[in-house]
Amino acid sequence: xxxxxxxDFIKEVKKHTDLPVLLFPGNAMQxxxxxxxxxxxxxLSGRNPDFLIGNQVVAxxxxxxxxxxxxxxxxxxxxxxxxxxxxxxxxxxPIPRDKPEIAMATALAGKMMGHQLVYLDGGSGxxxxxxxxxxxxxxxxxxSPIIVGGGIKTATELEAVYKAGATIVVxxxxxxxxxxxxxxx
Amino acid sequence: xxxxxxxDFIKEVKKHTDLPVLLFPGNAMQxxxxxxxxxxxxxLSGRNPDFLIGNQVVAxxxxxxxxxxxxxxxxxxxxxxxxxxxxxxxxxxPIPRDKPEIAMATALAGKMMGHQLVYLDGGSGxxxxxxxxxxxxxxxxxxSPIIVGGGIKTATELEAVYKAGATIVVxxxxxxxxxxxxxxx
Numbered sequence: 001x002x003x004x005x006x007x008d009f010i011k012e013v014k015k016h017t018d019l020p021v022l023l024f025p026g027n028a029m030q031x032x033x034x035x036x037x038x039x040x041x042x043x044l045s046g047r048n049p050d051f052l053i054g055n056q057v058v059a060x061x062x063x064x065x066x067x068x069x070x071x072x073x074x075x076x077x078x079x080x081x082x083x084x085x086x087x088x089x090x091x092x093x094p095i096p097r098d099k100p101e102i103a104m105a106t107a108l109a110g111k112m113m114g115h116q117l118v119y120l121d122g123g124s125g126x127x128x129x130x131x132x133x134x135x136x137x138x139x140x141x142x143x144s145p146i147i148v149g150g151g152i153k154t155a156t157e158l159e160a161v162y163k164a165g166a167t168i169v170v171x172x173x174x175x176x177x178x179x180x181x182x183x184x185x
Numbered sequence: 186x187x188x189x190x191x192x193d194f195i196k197e198v199k200k201h202t203d204l205p206v207l208l209f210p211g212n213a214m215q216x217x218x219x220x221x222x223x224x225x226x227x228x229l230s231g232r233n234p235d236f237l238i239g240n241q242v243v244a245x246x247x248x249x250x251x252x253x254x255x256x257x258x259x260x261x262x263x264x265x266x267x268x269x270x271x272x273x274x275x276x277x278x279p280i281p282r283d284k285p286e287i288a289m290a291t292a293l294a295g296k297m298m299g300h301q302l303v304y305l306d307g308g309s310g311x312x313x314x315x316x317x318x319x320x321x322x323x324x325x326x327x328x329s330p331i332i333v334g335g336g337i338k339t340a341t342e343l344e345a346v347y348k349a350g351a352t353i354v355v356x357x358x359x360x361x362x363x364x365x366x367x368x369x370x
Contacts, residue, residue, distance in 0.1 A: 040297050047239065049232035056294040057229075057287075064293060064326070072299040102242075108249060109241040112225050114257040114299020141249070 003032060010034040022071070028059040037069035039119065044106050045076040046092025073117040074110025074144075076103055078130045080151055084123025094123070100134040107138045118142060122150025125173045129157060132164035139165030155182045188217060195219040207256070213244040222254035224304065229291050230261040231277025258302040259295025259329075261288055263315045265336055269308025279308070282316055289322040296327050303327060307335025310358045314342060317349035324350030340367045 010021055010032055020036035031038065040063070043051035063070060077087055077094035087094050095103050107118045118138055120130045129151040138146060148161050149170030161169045174181045195206055195217055205221040216223065225248070228236035248255060262272055262279035272279050280288050292303045303323055305315045314336040323331060333346050334355030346354045359366045 042238075042298060044238050044242075047234035049234050049237060052234060052237040053227075053229050053291075053294065054232065056298065057290050060294040060297055061290050063297065070297050072297060105242050105246050106238075109238065109245040112245055112248065112255050112257060113227060113241065114301065116299065 003029075006030065006032045007034045023068070025059075028055045028062070031059070031062055031066065031068070033066045033068065035068060037071055038063065039073040039075075039117070040070050041073050041075040041119070042110065042113075042115065043077070043090055043092060044074050044110050045078070045095045045103075046090055048090055048092045051090050051092070071117055072113075072115045073119050073147075074107050074113075074115045075119045075121065076106055077121055077123060078103060078134060078150075080122035080129070081127025084126060084150075086121065086123045097128065097131055097134070100131065100137045103134045104137040104141050107142045107144070111142050111144055116144060117147060118144050119147040119149070121148075121170075124150065126151030129161065132160060135161065135164035135166055153181070158182060188214075191215065191217045192219045208253070210244075213240045213247070216244065216247055216251065216253070218251045218253065220253060222256055223248065224258040224260075224302070225255050226258050226260040226304070227295065227298075227300065228262070228275055228277060229259050229295050230263070230280045230288075231275055233275055233277045236275050236277065256302055257298075257300045258304050258332075259292050259298075259300045260304045260306065261291055262306055262308060263288060263319060263335075265307035265314070266312025269311060269335075271306065271308045282313065282319075285316065285319040285322045288319045289326050292323045292327045292329070296329055301329060302332060303329050304332040304334070306333075306355075309335065311336030314346065317345060320346065320349035320351055338366070343367060 011034055013021055023030060023035045023038040025038060079094040079097040122130050130148050135146060135148060145167035146165060147168045147170060148166040152158055152161060152169060152171050153174045158169055196219055198206055208220045208223040210223060264279040264282040307315050315333050320331060320333060330352035331350060332353045332355060333351040337343055337346060337354060337356050338359045343354055
């Protein structure tokens with residue numbers, strides 16, 4: 001049932017763009033062969049083994065049956081002013097926002113494990129976005145593409161995040177509230 | 186102190202061989218720039234976050250200061266007849282020896298995370314070596330070099346492990362007991 005909804009959604013998206021569609025799965029069930037690739041996430045900011053290896057072992061044999069490009073991703077939750085859904089559901093603590101050196105060491109460990117991407121997330125509807133200093137330190141020391149999301153509410157903030165070193169910036173809640181929020185960008 | 190012993194040991198080994206020297210660290214302190222490379226281990230068979238990310242975050246900034254080649258490695262303990270030091274110290278359970286499909290799914294997850302190598306370990310002084318079927322399934326489905334160690338006591342067993350698909354076979358305790366154990370191999 002869920003898979004059908006996901007498949008239909010991706011098909012609809014693909015009618016409107018030629019860009020590749022990447023899955024950002026919330027759990028091991030959120031897999032669809034209609035997409036082009038999937039972020040294979042390790043929640044490295046946390047210390048919950050379910051999100052470091054448990055779900056990955058369940059997902060791996062399923063993914064092997066698909067044609068999806070698999071993108072090994074260090075997923076780091078960064079403290080953003082209040083408890084987020086991702087932090088609560090995963091039963092993990094985000095990295096303190098005033099400790100960019102911890103985020104950097106964590107992303108570096110992910111790189112040494114073979115991860116191709118870093119995803120820094122303040123969480124859905126974050127109060128504060130990921131600090132520029134965190135992005136800068138990772139950009140300088142880790143040399144992987146960096147995805148940044150959470151709490152980005154204006155075009156000015158979007159530009160600041162790119163300027164700090166982000167490769168891809170994710171805007172969700174702000175668009176849901178007002179799809180003109182970023183102006184003509 | 187410990188670092189000096191390790192450094193001296195590697196220097197001594199290098200007097201006797203031109204082969205690269207790789208570190209197989211027991212913890213984040215066992216790093217020496219005298220070696221050529223290091224296995225960057227993730228204990229994927231276990232569910233202890235210290236050995237999935239905690240130690241790696243401590244080690245990563247130290248390793249960045251070295252010239253060591255970093256080899257991302259899926260480290261899997263396989264049940265071998267009795268509790269081993271590795272299993273006890275890491276406070277993790279090994280993969281049941283009659284469940285090659287779990288070992289395979291775990292190694293596949295490691296591959297998707299970006300790991301370059303698989304290390305299957307029965308543990309030091311294991312009663313039974315890693316089952317051939319486990320090695321075969323991983324060899325068939327994961328396509329990474331496979332290191333196998335633990336409980337290999339004779340030349341016949343060594344040959345069987347290579348035949349099952351191992352790339353490198355580790356013999357430790359048997360050599361310590363009798364350095365002629367493998368004959369003229």
